[in-house]
Amino acid sequence: MANETAAGWSRPQRVLHWTMAALVLLAVPVGLIMTALPFRELLLKFVLYQLHKTLGLTVFVLVLAQLALHWRRGRPAWDAGLPAWQRRAAVAVHAALFSLLLLTPLAGYLTAATAPAKIPTLFLGVIPVPHLVGTNPVWFGVLREVHVALATLLVLLACGHALIAVQHHLKGRNTLIRMLRACE
Ligand code: HEM
Numbered sequence: 001m002a003n004e005t006a007a008g009w010s011r012p013q014r015v016l017h018w019t020m021a022a023l024v025l026l027a028v029p030v031g032l033i034m035t036a037l038p039f040r041e042l043l044l045k046f047v048l049y050q051l052h053k054t055l056g057l058t059v060f061v062l063v064l065a066q067l068a069l070h071w072r073r074g075r076p077a078w079d080a081g082l083p084a085w086q087r088r089a090a091v092a093v094h095a096a097l098f099s100l101l102l103l104t105p106l107a108g109y110l111t112a113a114t115a116p117a118k119i120p121t122l123f124l125g126v127i128p129v130p131h132l133v134g135t136n137p138v139w140f141g142v143l144r145e146v147h148v149a150l151a152t153l154l155v156l157l158a159c160g161h162a163l164i165a166v167q168h169h170l171k172g173r174n175t176l177i178r179m180l181r182a183c184e
């Protein structure tokens with residue numbers, strides 16, 4: 001596990017956290033709108049699919065960077081007043097968030113690759129991302145369900161996590177402040 005001696009979250013850790021959170025919260029409505037759009041809006045549908053995939057793939061890369069920083073630099077020491085069970089709960093929630101942040105885009109990528117429609121994946125709308133597996137309607141059906149279930153879990157857990165952060169803040173702890181700005 002990461003060491004807990006750092007004074008606060010480093011600037012790259014803070015920037016990565018908020019960028020990644022914003023991209024996840026943007027990928028969800030884009031995903032819902034693009035799937036709901038009728039086929040007569042084909043161009044907009046296609047653009048939103050590419051935007052959604054770009055946001056999701058970027059989340060995947062940013063989370064790898066965030067994990068690398070977590071292990072190299074560690075995390076700030078826990079608030080002295082935090083009971084041991086709450087520390088354990090926070091460790092478990094962060095581990096679950098990291099896992100979902102990796103698994104959701106991975107399932108999304110496999111959904112896109114196996115889709116019978118054979119829509120290419122274009123990062124930023126121009127850079128082709130190879131589909132390492134071929135189309136398969138049966139797997140597509142399964143993977144799509146898995147992708148949506150993982151995305152739902154991710155959003156629910158992230159909301160709970162954010163509420164707990166705000167609750168700590170209201171109790172006068174610096175948990176949220178030190179994720180927002182540098183602390184001594
Ligand atoms: C954290 C990242 C991601 C989140 C939170 C997310 C979330 C979602 C959501 C909410 C939907 C709509 C589901 C529905 O209404 O049926 C969706 C659909 C989809 N996502 Fe993602 N997604 C992520 C990453 C990705 C990535 C990286 C890719 C591909 C490279 C991808 C490909 C797709 C595809 C192809 C669909 C449509 C499936 C269908 O046609 O029904 N997603 N995603």
Ligand code: HEM
Binds near residue numbers: 013020021066094158
């Ligand atoms: C999709 C949204 C979000 C995701 C996926 C997410 C994920 C994470 C992860 C994985 C960590 C652990 C970082 C590490 O150990 O390196 C973390 C820490 C943190 N997050 Fe979030 N987060 C999200 C949104 C938010 C929001 C909206 C808030 C505040 C309202 C917030 C407040 C915090 C705080 C204060 C910490 C540090 C907790 C501590 O000191 O133990 N996060 N977040």
